[in-house]
Amino acid sequence: MTDHDQSFTEAQREGLYRAIFERRDVRSQFLPDAIPDEVLARLLEAAHHAPSVGFMQPWDFIVIDSVDVRQRVLDSFNEENGRAATNYQGERKERYQSLKLQGILDSPINLCITCDRSRGGPNVLGRNSIVEMDLFSTCLAVQNLWLAARAENIGVGWVSILSQERLSEILQLPEHVYPLAYLCLGYVSEFLDQPELQAKGWRSRLPLEELVHGNRWARPLENPDLAQQLKDRGKHSG
Structure with missing residues (x-):
């Protein structure tokens, strides 16, 4: 192929930017509709094609459809969310407690993207000075999946109010595997015009x-x- 053959068309370029600008962290708009296997496979493939330091590909993907497992994760969220609420006082605390910050049971699929910090051995090309590059690489897999999901009209919500230690126990992760991102995936009733926290006056x-x-x-x-x-x-x- 020539360089010209590898260029994006204007429509393709606009589609990419649209996915970037219209991507949302979804909490409240999930529908119960199942994600077809071929669509979920495409999303996982997109995540797997993220760049990674030394091409170590430190990610694994735990697809969670068990209600029992998700209920245990939700219990952990509720405990941590109660602790987080104590960071605020007065009207700010009331506003925080009014926010819906997870869709663990509302979404049909949960996905935990992990980082195997031992993958590639003790010496990974490009990771000698910044050992966290494996974590940064896994974040790129999350972003790849998120943008691909928007193109598939699937919402994604990142649940960050969780105890990583408790989540590791629930998912039975090895000690060297870090649970980097706990995501809720599903079709949605709408994608909001602006981020939900901005729409609700939390931040601009x-x-x-x-x-x-x-x-x-x-x-x-x-x-x-x-x-x-x-x-x-x-x-x-x-």
């Missing part, structure tokens, strides 16, 4: 132009055209 998206620095921290960009492009885009993004 930060302006991109305030997060881009030039050459060193807190230095302005030396390219004024790029700075203006970022500012203009910030006016149209939510």
Whole structure:
């Protein structure tokens, strides 16, 4: 193939950006409809094609359809969520407690993406200085799956309010395997126009132009055209 043959068409490029901008962390909109096996297989294949340091591919995928297992995970969530609520006071605490932060039983499938920190042996190319690169690589598998899921009209919710130790016990993980992401997957009634936490007034998206620095921290960009492009885009993004 030539470079031209490998180019994305405009429609393909727009589809990719649409998936990025319309991806949502889903908690409240799950439908009970089952995900067809061929669709779930495509999502897992997309995740498996993420980049990884030293090509170590540290991820494994635990597909969880057992109600009993999910109930035990939900019990752990409820315990941890109660602890998390104590971080807030007054109106902020009331707002936190009103948020639905998981769809463990609402979604038809849960998926735990793990990181085998021993995969590839003691010396993995590219991991000598930053040993956490295996964790970062697994996060890329999560993102691949998330974007592919949006293209398949499937919602994904990442449940982060969990005890990793308790989750490891429930899923019977070996000691060297870290439960990096516990995800809820399913078709949804809708994809919200903006992130749910933003819609409910918890936080707003930060302006991109305030997060881009030039050459060193807190230095302005030396390219004024790029700075203006970022500012203009910030006016149209939510």
